[in-house]
Amino acid sequence: MIDALLQGFAVAFQPGNLMFIFLGVLVGQIVGALPGLGPAAGMALLLPLTFGLEPVTAIMMLAGIMYGGQYGGTLTSVLINVPGEASGVMTAMDGHAMARKGRAGAALSIAAIGSFIAGIGAVAAVAVITPPLASFGLKFNAPEYFLLAALGIIATGSLGQAPIRSLLAGVLGLTIALIGVDPLTGTPRLNFGFPALYQGIDFIPVAIGVFGIAEVLASLERSEKIEPIKTRLKDMWLTAEDWATCRFSILRGGVIGLFVGIMPGAGASVASLLSYLTERRFSKHPERFGNGAIDGVAAAEAANNSAAHGALIPMLSLGIPGSASSAVLLAALILHGIKPGPMLMAQEGALVWGLIASMFLGNVFLLILNLPMAPLFAALLRIPYTYLAPGILVISLVGAYAATLSMGTVWMCIAFGILGWLMMKFDIPRAPLVLALVLAPLMESSLRQSLLLSLGSPMIFIERPIAAVLLVAVLFSLIAPIVRVMRRRDKVKA
């Protein structure tokens, strides 16, 4: 295996390949930063340009876009509170709070470092233990996905100061997710006869509207001069204390991300949510989360990057794409005349090992690209908001259009901008709405698939060992807050 990896490096280090890996991660960085245009869309756009290349070069470049996108997505999340991708919602929570305190540079730096460490770790895992990990990933199916999603949805209740308000936002998100077509029977529902709603409401216009446009709307109300966020150079860099806080968050986030990434049904957004929640659960200062906890940013970013790499494990060893971007990578293999599937690693060893080696290099490129740029991008916030706001609006609306190439999405985005602004006014947290929207389809389909698999018996959630463990976690997260409240009441009485 060491020999194979060294040969992979020999391929990746060829000057032409190095150039294309760099090009790939650069494009990934850019499309990741543009809300609406994710890595999968960026890969599809560049796919035809790779036809003239050697297959291995093309795959290296396209994979670069895939994980480069995870680095790029951080930028808009932190700076303007618009997650470029579903997996950036958790980063925006604390990253943007940090930016408001003038620590955007530190948030971007820790995100880059966290992504790098987790990325390298995940690639090492891909290299060493792909086949056993892939078969572990297959142990997760509908029942486990349902419980994971349920865990996430319940936890959204805790994202904010008042659980009731968070739950309200979460339930609104769940309701919006039901609009469209029943995923199992194909029956249209909740579309009130509007054909435009047949396709359901996608995450992208909602996230862009509720976060980006709402912020701009809210700023319009403050007619007096808005002070630009104070961003001093000495606050840009990470302190020793930051690093001490984040070391283990990165490690935990990376491991959680890897495991969620190898499950063909879950994705980077589930990974970043779970690792963020884990950090907060085990943090000595859970109250900092949501108000600019640097370990929250580190964990979420580490998790989404390692999940993006982990998604390659089922793709390489089973031919099952674990995410939208790995599906495009799979298509690229086919278009280059390579048959993906369980025999890929045996038949195309040179390509697979070249790809793995290229991911080590690509992550190094991304770290070099991102670290020096972090203070530079953070300095953008020194621009008075009056000038920044139109730019945010343009980026948001162009992003919404680019996602589907239809004006309908742009209108939807504006409508959700107004909803987001109302939520800000009534002090209802916005993240639970967006997270519920992301998790609901997974939760709904997998619950119904589970019951079809079990021919109607709910025992399927107890009989499968992994599901049983998750069920305990779900019950615990439901009961624990109630117990806490009751105890507090007892104390008050006494």
Place this chain on the structure above:
Amino acid sequence: MLKLNLGAALVLGLSVAAASAQDMRAPEGPIEFTVGAGAGGTPDVIMRTVAQIMNEEGIVENPIVVQNRSGAGHSNAYNHVLALPGDENTLLTLASPVFTTPIVQGTPSVIDQITPIAGFIQTELMLLTTPDSAWTGLQDMVAAATAAPGTVRVAGGASGGNDHVATGLIETAAGITLTYIPHESGGAARATFLGGNVELHFATLSEGMEQITAGTAKPLAILSAARRTEPGVADIPTAQEQGVDVVYTQFWGVGGPPNLDPAVAAWWADKFRQVTETQRWKDGLAANMQTGNFYALDEAKTYFAAEQETFRTVLTKIGLAK
């Protein structure tokens, strides 16, 4: 023919006899191939391959962009094309959801409105079961499903899609009831099958052979009219041989917007035929064990109409048709 300029007439003269019977006119400017599947889906891969061959072999000089307008069972894509009557620069990729989505949603048929151009590629399917299954043939499965109706489970793609239709055909032909479990994508369905959660799964021949070679699946039948000839696949009996009268093939094609100038449609049909005659296309078909029966214009219209009838019958039977 009088309208054609000399250059075009010369090209036509050199072309096959059948073509000269019809006026042909090339569209001007860049072309969009509208695909209702996401990047990486089978229709996407097919159209990208076609575009690549057309441009690189000089069959079509116009730049071609493959545009994914995915979602909502291809209706984003077909509604886009239906809203462009007479447009000469947009072609719609025809895959089964273009036929089934209107049937399921109770909206007007798409295939009756567009301008049929060509059906040019087909994929046969095989029915797989888990490698440790005691079943050795299709009749064992039928016996199990007869003894306990609904206990045999199939993991497949979207509700009303190809796998669902194939399941419906087998249920009707064998007089059994299966439990169909839809998934958001074929990949997700395969993960459910490989995880040992269900008994049955449909795969294309090349996907199926990969699984069989890797020891992760066992074939029960191919749903073709006759056995294949390739080594390995040739050993797999057809469903008909095993007494279950089902022949089902996935197919893809292209159509133009409504009221497309027949001369442009004829030009496209000729171009698609030329693509299917290249060695690269034939090699691709052989490598993926796909079939390349070619139907142009009126033949395509008849062919698509017959397929639509099959879909409507099965979807009505499953209870999905509106």
